[in-house]
Amino acid sequence: MKKIAVSLIAVAYSFVAFGQQENLSNSTKPIHAEEPVDGYVKKTDMENRKVIPYANIRQTDIAYSKRVWREIDLREKMNKAFASPKSKLIDIIIDAVMKGELTAYDPTPTENDPNGDSFKNVLPADQVMARFGGDSVLVEEFNENNEVVSSRYESKSFSGDNVIKFRIKEDWIFDKQRSVFEPRIVGIAPLIVPQIPGMDSNVGLQPVDAVAGQPTNADPFDPFAVPPVQENNTGDAEASPNVPTPLVNNTFVPQVDPTPAFWIYFPEARHILVNKEVVNRSNDATGLSYDDVFIKRMFASYIVKESNPEDLRIKDYLNDGVERLYESERIKKSLMDYEQDLWSY
Template structure:
């Protein structure tokens, strides 16, 4: 009897230690998981479907282009070293789950602004658009030295150095639902053309690496002499490529932004865009002359004020709808 009680006690200790002890994976050749949150497997999510739009119900539509600056506090999550937006997009471009589109204007393809998603880019071409240098296709080996996969690699590229993104969207009033809302169509990472002071504009691109994080992007510095090889704010940033937003939502919904207040609760990048959890400034609104703000407002201050005026116009249209 005493021997049976001892055996039961030993078994109970084993069960308790198994239930409360940390999972040991070292004997199976797997690395340990860093933290308890990583032990919880999240199901792959699908993006929340948006309400269907019917042409006969749309009484107002305005196309708007806006820039999102990752240096602003509210937008800092998109440049986080742990899970930044550029790194996510590039990873999925490389594995073929999303498609990059050529931003070069092409009138023959009915794409005068280069943002109509007409010409697909390969993953290597997309990397080249970002860095100005050809990416290298390297082979991936397993533990037996056999080739298992291939990947495009450019070790000089730092995704966190891309801090500007442009979104193209339509602001639409749906009479049937009585809703005035923006629908994002595309998103593009912005890069700065590299300037050679002695020769002119180089064909290669630079990501703006080394730019002072405290510099105000809306303050003109034309009068400030610069000894650096290039001045990132003397030229406008250009899209490296365009991505079709409805397509990349399937990726963004399963990628989460860091939360400064709670590591266990973060919003997905899809929530970030759909829920408008960002600050941005308008660079263009559709018009009969196809003018950008910079085409009729010369200084950075004037451009920023015009951006705010256009935002107010959109908001006033919405307010007038509900007031009437």
């Protein structure tokens, strides 16, 4: 009986040994690996993950629904992972679109899609790169007299560094069957600033004071930018008035708000994001994918619009940047208050 037990234990240990991945760092004899592992183990769990579906909701069980549009600013500390060179969100989306794994939708308003975010007009993959400034660049060759002798077009590698914001369209739904009030993301859009002649090319960067040479506190392309503090003739500090166009080097620079380059249907994108790991500053073994980040709401954002009969954005009825921020927080609080009021007696 003891021999049988020992044999079973030995067989079990052998299966465990074969089941574990070979660790090259602990090898006692030379091993010629065909594919060296970059680390002690190879991360395969992220590649094999599948999307966890939402709970099914019937239309008759929706007691309350509210649609909001948010913007994620990658310059905020909590959103730095979205712009990490190791796993940049815009690179993941563009790569999936160019491979045909994701469908990009045209954000241009049309008759059948007045807001441009209803996922009705497909944007061809060859036009996606054109939204970021084109996929080729003209290269000219000069002689010793500084004369153009030849020119050619070369492919330009895509860079998502100028994408510093994402817009999210989501629905807040109260399911009376499950007694759950939850948000569900419908679409994601990278925001870009259209290239207009005469406009500052440093989009998304902190503007520099032409006199002092120091960064100011206001960003002309940020809808929630705080006006810089200036000194008046008496020496007292006062906030500068809102002007339609900022002055840079004594020249007017047109203000253009970031607009969506294209829209991505989030339920379709989940199957791509679930296999893309998010970089964590504190721990390399996060085990979190981009799908987890969006589902668990692990990002900072502000509301730019809520559904209303007039279809107005916050900036359409508020000019001051601080007031827009307060309005965003008011909308957010109203959603939270609705859930709290459900359980008040």
